Amino acid sequence: DAKTTQPNSMESNEEEPVHLPCNHSTISGTDYIHWYRQLPSQGPEYVIHGLTSNVNNRMASLAIAEDRKSSTLILHRATLRDAAVYYCILRPLTGGGNKLTFGTGTQLKVEL
Amino acid sequence: EPEVTQTPSHQVTQMGQEVILRCVPISNHLYFYWYRQILGQKVEFLVSFYNNEISEKSEIFDDQFSVERPDGSNFTLKIRSTKLEDSAMYFCASSVFETNTGELFFGEGSRLTVL
Numbered sequence: 066d067a068k069t070t071q072p073n074s075m076e077s078n079e080e081e082p083v084h085l086p087c088n089h090s091t092i093s094g095t096d097y098i099h100w101y102r103q104l105p106s107q108g109p110e111y112v113i114h115g116l117t118s119n120v121n122n123r124m125a126s127l128a129i130a131e132d133r134k135s136s137t138l139i140l141h142r143a144t145l146r147d148a149a150v151y152y153c154i155l156r157p158l159t160g161g162g163n164k165l166t167f168g169t170g171t172q173l174k175v176e177l
Numbered sequence: 178e179p180e181v182t183q184t185p186s187h188q189v190t191q192m193g194q195e196v197i198l199r200c201v202p203i204s205n206h207l208y209f210y211w212y213r214q215i216l217g218q219k220v221e222f223l224v225s226f227y228n229n230e231i232s233e234k235s236e237i238f239d240d241q242f243s244v245e246r247p248d249g250s251n252f253t254l255k256i257r258s259t260k261l262e263d264s265a266m267y268f269c270a271s272s273v274f275e276t277n278t279g280e281l282f283f284g285e286g287s288r289l290t291v292l
Binding site: 099103106107108109110111114152163164165166167168169 | 181208210212219220221222225232233235268270272280281282283284285286
């Protein structure tokens with residue numbers, strides 16, 4: 066599986082935007098970029114995914130670099146509830162099974 | 178909003194005992210999964226299940242583990258003879274499609290403590 070690299074931790078203040086980066090320089094043309102998060106003592110939760118174009122949903126936005134070697138998850142207004150570990154995961158369109166391969170992710174701390 | 182539910186939330190067992198962890202996936206989902214997370218470590222894939230058979234399993238999922246969908250709603254993970262190193266959070270997940278563009282819905286987990 067293609068590898069992703071994320072910072073171990075980031076901090077943000079409540080109600081400010083947060084940009085969580087992910088590098089995936091070995092991404093292949095058919096790899097989708099998925100983001101999940103894991104709140105304390107909970108199971109992982111889907112956030113967003115994309116292939117080439119930027120994506121928006123009710124939780125976040127995903128900005129994908131033109132060369133697809135990196136992406137950024139954007140939380141527009143962080144709240145205390147957004148404190149979690151955020152995982153950037155590549156999933157091939159075909160093959161590779163249907164499993165998610167989690168890395169260590171980015172621990173996001175949100176302060177008042 | 179529909180959700181994946183897991184029971185028990187916490188189970189304590191003695192080494193060598195059999196344990197069954199139960200999951201009720203979202204009702205219209207067709208693909209089911211178990212993941213585990215040892216304290217302080219990554220979330221790890223164990224097994225995926227579709228059409229009443231295992232579609233993929235990891236190296237962790239050895240002969241001590243088995244999965245079953247005994248009826249139309251439950252999905253279970255059995256550990257035949259637990260070891261200390263089986264202590265972990267076990268997460269069940271389900272999805273509608275076997276598409277790598279779809280999302281997995283995870284339960285809140287069952288914490289297994291092996292003494």
